[in-house]
Amino acid sequence: MSKRSLRDHSATRLSLVALTVVIVLLFLLLPLAQVLQQAFAKGPAVFWHSLQGEDPLAAIRLTLLVAAISVPLNLVFGLAASWAITKFDFPGKSLLVSLIDLPFSVSPVISGLIYVLLFGAHGFLGPWLIEHNLKIIFAVPGIVLATVFVTFPFVARELIPLMEEQGREEEEAALVLGASGWRTFWSVTLPNVKWALLYGVLLCNARAMGEFGAVSVVSGHVRGLTNTMPLHVEILYNEYDFVGAFAVASVLALLALVTLGIKSAVEWWHRDELAATRRH
């Protein structure tokens, strides 16, 4: 390679790096800083105070609860679906693959409305639910259901391409060596996808905590009861309580940063293994 082309390469690299840095600053860090700045606009005392009330705490609790239920559920669903799709052949497989994408292709508001039509007081199952004194819409179960639906594809979408690419040979090798299906899953399939699984779970978690549209439709916005953090932010904002809105928003952003931090930490702990198994 001549000196000239080397220089051209480094020029290209520099401009690409610069572009990325600008984009990250402009669209990621600046808004984040803005959120924090607004949250602390009237000083840390006001910030702290606006998080202290019943309602913000209830919203944080509810958001964490919804994530704590829907993420594990979707971890199991996503893993099971990807396993079935990539390691076995069965009729209706392509239909299942398209169904997994459904929550991505349907607007979250529509997803929420479907639940209202299904479980609402005038909905399909409404009278039966009322008769049995079960409340789903405008209550926590509805929020969980809507969140599970909206975040369903994240884990499966991460896993399917990877497992597709890995093929079935390692599982077959394990089988011939005498391993049971369960044992094969735990010691061959799962370790091979654990990083993609972690990534899918993080995306799923981020969306579960941040979901607005579907949850907004089914929640009913009952303060202290059915308000998640994103809904609470909106309410406060509409009431011109900017410090309160941005304080809750900054906690939501912080939760996202914590999940990212956990991911980086896990990767750092396993850096040797990652380096060894990722090289091809």
Add this chain to the structure above:
Amino acid sequence: MIDLQQIHKTFGAFTALDHVSLSIPRGRMVALLGPSGSGKTTLLRIIAGLEHADGGIIRLDGQDATDLSARDRRIGFVFQHYALFRHMTVADNVAFGLKVRPRDSRPSKDEIRERVSTLLKLVHLDGLAGRYPTQLSGGQRQRVALARALAVEPRLLLLDEPFGALDAQVRKDLRRWMRRLHDDMGLTSVFVTHDQEEALELADDVVVMSHGRIEQIGTPADIYDNPATPFVYQFLGNATRLAATVQGGTAHLNGWQIPATAPDGAAVAFIRPHDWTLEDAAAGANATLRHASVLGSSLRLDVTLEDGQDIEVDIRRDAGQAVPAAGSALRLTPNRVAVFPATA
């Protein structure tokens, strides 16, 4: 002793195996040889239990294994691309088959470690126990796969294109080494290959397959000397295919009269390049030389027969012997000719 009877397998409309029967005696090394799509890999996978036959019976050591799970067959399988567990070290890969045994038949941790280290020594990988598969070369990976398969003391070792993914020199060395290992350990092995040279060099018995059927079973010498069908001739290569006509038990070809069992009508004849005798052309020429080339100790002649068909002829060449000029008239007689009906 492995006994397969009338194994049948279809994938949709495609017949992968068409009532195949095969018997493999203990201690033999058998090659399943055929082009891609001939069903050889499917047969191997059915023996291993990775694929389920639509019909037929599999017996392992006299025991009916047709419905036995791959888990319980005690068969070692070396995959074409090795299928090593990518997140496990070499030692863990080799130990896997022992670690997954039910508690009552599982060796102790020390025994497993001992066995793994013996096996790694056997395949000359003792220093690499802590490496991951991606840190190994193709030949090393292949030997790990072999050690992993041997760890469970299989009654039968199956290898799918075992040398397919390796470069030429490594392939040659590994082939010899594999044959020695087979003999030293008293294994029974079946390997799949599309390389006739590999099959003839390595195997005790060669099973030639085409379109889901067995064309011929025999020792390498049998297969080479007496191919049973035109397919075997063509697949093994190194034979010229010529058109001939059969009438009353005699094949007529370029003025030669060759005894043949094929029915009357059009026929095909196969003659190997080294099965010709060059005679004195003064007795009557029946061919014309197009080109002659020296291949070490032999002479390769590209010849056009009187009836217009082109053939290749290899004859022994003594040092200093004159090379015939292109265009010269020759008199050739075939020593061995195989004649088949033209439709086959």
